[in-house]
Amino acid sequence: MAIALALLSGVVGGCWIRNFDADLEPDLVLISIDSLRADHLQLYGHDRATSPVLSQLGREGVVFYQALSSAPWTLPSMASVHTGVPPHRHGAISNSSGIDPSLPMLAEALRDGGYRTLAVTSHAFVSEQFGFARGFDVFDESIRADHTGSTSEALTEAALAHFVEDSDAPIFLWVHYFDPHYNYERHPEYALAEGPTGRFGDAIEFATPDGRELRDVSSSELDYMRGVYDEEIANTDHWIGQLVEGVRDARRGRAAIFAITADHGEAFFDHGRLAHGRDVYQELVRVPLIITGDIDRTIRGVGTRRPVETAAIATTLLGLAKIEEHPFAGIDLIDTAMSRRSPPFAMSEGSYARGPDGRKVAIMQGNWKLIHDLDRNRYELYNVQTDPEELNDLSKDPKSQAKLKLLQGAVAARSQAVRALRSKGAPKTRRIRLDAQNAERLRALGYLESPSEDASSGEAESAAPR
Numbered sequence: 346m347a348i349a350l351a352l353l354s355g356v357v358g359g360c361w362i363r364n365f366d367a368d369l370e371p372d373l374v375l376i377s378i379d380s381l382r383a384d385h386l387q388l389y390g391h392d393r394a395t396s397p398v399l400s401q402l403g404r405e406g407v408v409f410y411q412a413l414s415s416a417p418w419t420l421p422s423m424a425s426v427h428t429g430v431p432p433h434r435h436g437a438i439s440n441s442s443g444i445d446p447s448l449p450m451l452a453e454a455l456r457d458g459g460y461r462t463l464a465v466t467s468h469a470f471v472s473e474q475f476g477f478a479r480g481f482d483v484f485d486e487s488i489r490a491d492h493t494g495s496t497s498e499a500l501t502e503a504a505l506a507h508f509v510e511d512s513d514a515p516i517f518l519w520v521h522y523f524d525p526h527y528n529y530e531r532h533p534e535y536a537l538a539e540g541p542t543g544r545f546g547d548a549i550e551f552a553t554p555d556g557r558e559l560r561d562v563s564s565s566e567l568d569y570m571r572g573v574y575d576e577e578i579a580n581t582d583h584w585i586g587q588l589v590e591g592v593r594d595a596r597r598g599r600a601a602i603f604a605i606t607a608d609h610g611e612a613f614f615d616h617g618r619l620a621h622g623r624d625v626y627q628e629l630v631r632v633p634l635i636i637t638g639d640i641d642r643t644i645r646g647v648g649t650r651r652p653v654e655t656a657a658i659a660t661t662l663l664g665l666a667k668i669e670e671h672p673f674a675g676i677d678l679i680d681t682a683m684s685r686r687s688p689p690f691a692m693s694e695g696s697y698a699r700g701p702d703g704r705k706v707a708i709m710q711g712n713w714k715l716i717h718d719l720d721r722n723r724y725e726l727y728n729v730q731t732d733p734e735e736l737n738d739l740s741k742d743p744k745s746q747a748k749l750k751l752l753q754g755a756v757a758a759r760s761q762a763v764r765a766l767r768s769k770g771a772p773k774t775r776r777i778r779l780d781a782q783n784a785e786r787l788r789a790l791g792y793l794e795s796p797s798e799d800a801s802s803g804e805a806e807s808a809a810p811r
């Protein structure tokens with residue numbers, strides 16, 4: 346037994362076997378990592394040493410191998426995590442629309458259940474202005490470096506300072522890490538990028554989210570970009586380890602449970618584009634999802650390939666907090682991991698607000714994935730088990746017609762709802778006017794372009810008071 350316990354001690358530091366009172370509500374930590382595609386983690390099959398900490402946390406926890414983000418960009422995806430509903434319902438789908446204020450939010454439900462609620466975020470989209478602060482006792486959005494510099498260390502230190510200094514009540518802590526988001530900067534201590542190449546030095550700068558200036562990038566330059574992205578992931582992984590260790594070392598006498606995910610992935614011309622925002626291919630919507638820490642022993646080490654949505658995190662955390670009365674629908678991911686109850690489908694919405702060809706809906710059942718391109722009224726069908734890179738469209742394959750019909754039927758209502766947004770806008774959406782600082786930050790990140798360039802975003806904004 347002693348040997349088994351020793352093997353369970355985590356590489357992340359603090360001893361795994363902790364003393365806590367199982368009758369107390371657990372501390373809950375939600376860690377979201379910007380722009381982290383699942384397949385760049387070792388836990389999800391990557392062959393480079395980007396993420397030893399997340400690998401260890403995954404081994405000690407529950408891993409969802411087919412988790413879909415609700416959208417391929419930050420604002421709608423994270424709003425779904427915190428509201429438990431899809432983007433077309435919460436309405437945070439453009440640079441000028443925040444979360445529907447009538448919707449309950451995860452932090453509110455936890456606070457109502459007796460939790461202290463703390464957030465440390467690092468991106469203009471996950472800010473008070475877009476509605477994310479609702480329900481938080483402390484909402485710290487002071488740490489941002491945007492395209493220059495790294496923030497993982499400062500975020501970790503701020504989060505731990507808030508956590509350690511807080512009261513005896515159970516704590517819900519949300520930390521949003523940003524470093525894997527472009528631009529990518531070297532962290533040479535991880536030695537994952539070979540180069541620099543002639544064109545790129547220690548930072549790879551994206552002029553626009555589409556990387557229009559980078560279209561003629563060579564394959565060796567692309568390898569270098571992926572390597573620098575991997576170094577950003579490795580640096581973030583290290584600081585997540587420090588966060589987990591700091592929470593465990595706080596020894597509050599409570600269990601500590603961590604939910605770790607990403608807001609969306611990142612494309613490297615997998616399907617002709619760079620960065621993120623419009624498409625709903627796997628490189629953009631397949632994200633890591635790990636629930637770990639002091640979870641029930643019987644589910645440690647469980648992994649499932651059943652498709653799930655990160656929007657189910659809210660219901661799941663409320664279940665872990667043993668808060669039974671709450672307004673969130675959705676399936677508890679622990680039930681899915683235990684094969685007790687699974688969602689029939691998982692879906693993701695490419696939002697029209699990210700560009701004129703951004704209206705897409707993806708739906709997954711088992712290994713099958715259908716993409717409905719609403720603007721072209723075109724379907725693509727993939728088997729992500731045999732074709733994980735989605736290169737072989739089976740929508741015309743005679744043997745796949747039954748699956749095609751089934752998924753077309755299942756996605757129809759969602760496609761209709763997303764299509765309706767174009768003409769009506771989201772009725773209860775909170776219209777916002779960006780303050781000068783956030784507007785400048787989003788412009789610097791490439792999210793605010795000239796109105797003509799982001800035509801359909803202009804449509805979304807046309808309903809906003811000016």
Ligand SMILES: [Zn+2]
Pocket residue numbers: 379380418419420526608609
């Ligand atoms: Zn993001």
